[in-house]
Amino acid sequence: MGTIFNLIILGVIVWFLYQRFVPAKGIKNIKAAELKAALNNKGSKQFIDVRTPNEFRGNHIKVFKNIPLNELGKRAQELSKDKEVVVICQSGMRSSNACKTLKKLGFNDVTNVKGGMSSWRE
Numbered sequence: 001m002g003t004i005f006n007l008i009i010l011g012v013i014v015w016f017l018y019q020r021f022v023p024a025k026g027i028k029n030i031k032a033a034e035l036k037a038a039l040n041n042k043g044s045k046q047f048i049d050v051r052t053p054n055e056f057r058g059n060h061i062k063v064f065k066n067i068p069l070n071e072l073g074k075r076a077q078e079l080s081k082d083k084e085v086v087v088i089c090q091s092g093m094r095s096s097n098a099c100k101t102l103k104k105l106g107f108n109d110v111t112n113v114k115g116g117m118s119s120w121r122e
């Protein structure tokens with residue numbers, strides 16, 4: 001009985017880690033260095049920063065619009081489903097979650113900035 005319980009717990013932990021760290025299907029990941037090239041092609045992309053307004057005020061990239069992660073569901077209509085959405089946060093975790101949310105809301109072209117603002121150097 002104890003062995004089965006341990007296997008179930010192990011399975012839950014593996015599933016949780018898989019869900020947390022494996023990129024969702026259809027979400028592109030770019031590094032901050034690749035973001036610089038993407039910023040040169042602003043016309044076909046929209047850029048959102050999902051950090052809190054306070055974090056955004058402290059430091060942000062000019063073309064990014066602040067839509068905090070907790071408001072994304074309500075404010076997703078501010079974005080066009082016809083353009084790529086590039087998402088950034090501080091470390092890449094919240095933006096990854098935001099990308100998954102956007103995919104569920106029907107956005108097809110979604111890109112996460114891995115490493116977030118922590119890896120950005122202007």
